[in-house]
Every structure is written in structure tokens, then in C-alpha cells.
Amino acid sequence: DAKTTQPNSMESNEEEPVHLPCNHSTISGTDYIHWYRQLPSQGPEYVIHGLTSNVNNRMASLAIAEDRKSSTLILHRATLRDAAVYYCILRLNYGGSQGNLIFGKGTKLSVKP
Amino acid sequence: DTEVTQTPKHLVMGMTNKKSLKCEQHMGHRAMYWYKQKAKKPPELMFVYSYEKLSINESVPSRFSPECPNSSLLNLHLHALQPEDSALYLCASSQDRQGAYGYTFGSGTRLTVV
Numbered sequence: 097d098a099k100t101t102q103p104n105s106m107e108s109n110e111e112e113p114v115h116l117p118c119n120h121s122t123i124s125g126t127d128y129i130h131w132y133r134q135l136p137s138q139g140p141e142y143v144i145h146g147l148t149s150n151v152n153n154r155m156a157s158l159a160i161a162e163d164r165k166s167s168t169l170i171l172h173r174a175t176l177r178d179a180a181v182y183y184c185i186l187r188l189n190y191g192g193s194q195g196n197l198i199f200g201k202g203t204k205l206s207v208k209p
Numbered sequence: 210d211t212e213v214t215q216t217p218k219h220l221v222m223g224m225t226n227k228k229s230l231k232c233e234q235h236m237g238h239r240a241m242y243w244y245k246q247k248a249k250k251p252p253e254l255m256f257v258y259s260y261e262k263l264s265i266n267e268s269v270p271s272r273f274s275p276e277c278p279n280s281s282l283l284n285l286h287l288h289a290l291q292p293e294d295s296a297l298y299l300c301a302s303s304q305d306r307q308g309a310y311g312y313t314f315g316s317g318t319r320l321t322v323v
Contacts, residue, residue: 139316187308195240196306
């Protein structure tokens, strides 16, 4: 399975932007970059995904490097409710493992008031 | 309806019991998944169903038996579990298995085996 590397933890102040990095140097041309987050005692929640171009939605923005070997999830104004574990996942688009969501360790984001 | 509903939310069972976990979605998704999550660990993929057929069994012991009776429903039958099987069991669905689609997760069943 394609691997991603994320920092174990990050801290942010409330109402400030947060940039969560992810390295995926072994990404192949058809792998989608997905981000999910998991709040305490809840199931993972879809945040955003992309292939090559930067993406925006109501929750966050996803900036993808031109060579696609890294990406950054951007929360524009962190709130206390954004404190969660954020997972960056490569979702294969072919082969026997097509579409499987294989979680790595993720980044635990803490938000300070 | 944009949710995946899992029941029960909590389950305590003895090692000789037989129980079932239930997962339901009405989004028309044709791929459904079971994950197991131990405390402070990421979710681990157990089973993948695509168009009601089992696609992947990630070397899961036979005491876990999945079933997909129809496109909206996914069950996980449990029998002769061990205390180390205590975990949060998560169900998810996606439009299909293509990488372009996101997953929707349920909030899980917290299982305790005594």
C-alpha cells in the first residue's frame, strides 16, 4: 500500500490558520489524496480529497505539490471543535487494493483557546 | 439520508456468546467496509464488500463472519471472541471502490469481550 508520512502531533491557537503537512513520495499517477479526521469517540469523518489540482470545500483547503509528492491540509480558522486526529491517505484507483482506505498514524491536532 | 447507522452503540459479550453488529446506509452506495480500531490506534481494514460481494478479507479470524444481505445492509457476526477482540468496530460506505469517492463512516460499535 502506498505510504504517507505525517507529524505525530501539532498545536494551533484558536482562530488561526493551521497547515497540516503530508509526504507521499511513492504516490502513483492515479492515486487520490484523501484527508479524514477523527474526533474523540467518533468515527472518521471525510474532510477533502484531490488528485492534482488544489481543492477547496466548506471544511478546508487541500494544496497539492506540483510533483504530487506532498500535500497540505489547510484549516483557515481553527476552532476548538477542530481538535482531532487528521489522517492523510492515498486511495489507489486500480488493482486489487483499489479504493481501499488504509489509515496511517495521522497527526493529532490540539487547538488552544 | 447521508448517514451510516451502526447498532448497537455498545455491546458486552462473553467469550461463548454469539452476537451480530449491524450497519445500514441509504445513500445508494455499492461498497461497504468493516474496520476495527483499538484504543489510540488507527482503524484497520477487515472486510470489503463491493456490489454485495465480498472483495477483500484482510486475514481476519473466522470468529468474525461478515454478511451483506442487500445493498443497504452489512452485518458482522461474532462468535467465540477473545478479550483482545475488544475494540471499536466501524462500518463505512462509498459510492463504489474507485479512489475518487470519499467514505462515509458510522460512529461505531464499542465491543467489550469478557
